[in-house]
Amino acid sequence: MARIVVVGGGIAGTAAALALHKAGHEPVVHEAHPETGEDIGAFMTLASNGMRALAGFDAAAAVAEAGFDVTRMNVLDEAGTELAAVPLGEADHPLTRYRCLRRAELATVLRTETARRGITLRHAARLTTVTETDDAVTAHFADGSTATGDLLVGADGLHSTVRTWLDPDAPAPDYAGQRVFYGYSTAAPPPGAAPALITMVRGSEAAFGHLVSPEGHTYWFARVPGPPVTAEERARTTPAQWRARLTALLRPDRTPCADIVAGTGDDLLVTNALHLRAGTRWRTRRAILVGDAAHAASPATGQGASMALEDALVLAKALRDTPATEDALARYEHHRRPRTEQNMAASARLTAGRPPTGAPPTATTSPPRDSQRPPTHPDEALLRLLDWETPL
Numbered sequence: 262m263a264r265i266v267v268v269g270g271g272i273a274g275t276a277a278a279l280a281l282h283k284a285g286h287e288p289v290v291h292e293a294h295p296e297t298g299e300d301i302g303a304f305m306t307l308a309s310n311g312m313r314a315l316a317g318f319d320a321a322a323a324v325a326e327a328g329f330d331v332t333r334m335n336v337l338d339e340a341g342t343e344l345a346a347v348p349l350g351e352a353d354h355p356l357t358r359y360r361c362l363r364r365a366e367l368a369t370v371l372r373t374e375t376a377r378r379g380i381t382l383r384h385a386a387r388l389t390t391v392t393e394t395d396d397a398v399t400a401h402f403a404d405g406s407t408a409t410g411d412l413l414v415g416a417d418g419l420h421s422t423v424r425t426w427l428d429p430d431a432p433a434p435d436y437a438g439q440r441v442f443y444g445y446s447t448a449a450p451p452p453g454a455a456p457a458l459i460t461m462v463r464g465s466e467a468a469f470g471h472l473v474s475p476e477g478h479t480y481w482f483a484r485v486p487g488p489p490v491t492a493e494e495r496a497r498t499t500p501a502q503w504r505a506r507l508t509a510l511l512r513p514d515r516t517p518c519a520d521i522v523a524g525t526g527d528d529l530l531v532t533n534a535l536h537l538r539a540g541t542r543w544r545t546r547r548a549i550l551v552g553d554a555a556h557a558a559s560p561a562t563g564q565g566a567s568m569a570l571e572d573a574l575v576l577a578k579a580l581r582d583t584p585a586t587e588d589a590l591a592r593y594e595h596h597r598r599p600r601t602e603q604n605m606a607a608s609a610r611l612t613a614g615r616p617p618t619g620a621p622p623t624a625t626t627s628p629p630r631d632s633q634r635p636p637t638h639p640d641e642a643l644l645r646l647l648d649w650e651t652p653l
Contacts, residue, residue: 280317293387330359336463388402441531444529448479451473508523539556544594562611568601
């Protein structure tokens, strides 16, 4: 049983802790934010591959209960004409269907699971640096405390301190060229809305997606090309002003998007789409990156959380099946780097409005401006990789 220091108590960190605990290790999670955590307000649609990964460490049922099914997708153009209507993912089983929920809801479920399984999660532990020897690795925190283990897992997100320590020359995250809006409308559902259906719109000025929750609230996002939102702009712009700007941008199209945004209150978020460049160093002998810390992509493929959940499962299997830690980490990277970098490249192409040159890892859940690939089922190699009982 290895002592594992997990840095980051978000989705990637808690998922890694759950998977590593199932593999027989002793993870302790260290989260920089206080007890209340950080609720960024956005929602997500977990793809079938993400749900399969959750099932591998026995968390799929709890997540499924927190969200709602998404089993179909249609695609509209700027005139409101339907271009495609397709099934989405693996809809045959409740625990492999796409599920929609807020990021905060997923984080809460995973943290609740860590507590239920007796995994320690320490809050207000902000990492400052890491030291490593032949025998151990130590995390140093801003409050002067330390944590030493046999392995350190860097799950501290896009602006990862672990990544900076591991690869000081790694470039900072880049702006991907789009502002991303998220909101929740309580107005009447748009025409054509139906249970378990997500509608993607290739608008003239934005890519837009919307779906209706069982409570009748319309969840929506918009990806708008343009300069990044600055800190000053964010501070001086009210939700009403953001709403008005986006509504005016969407109004020329003959779609329900402008009305959806107009029916949204102050529960509206705008953020910048950021991504990492491929090729960042992921590991040392006793430290490894997972999730956005390793391979953050712009949100165009909708795969960020699902990729982090896959990481958690594959890392646990690698450590379970490979006696030497350094060899296990190499095995993890061997399986994960090609797949995650393929997703990064596909997301970048979709964000730029260019058709992918190869199939993305799984279905895209955000429509590119120029093409829309139909959802696909995971291939046999991925199914084996995400099956807990199948050796890595």
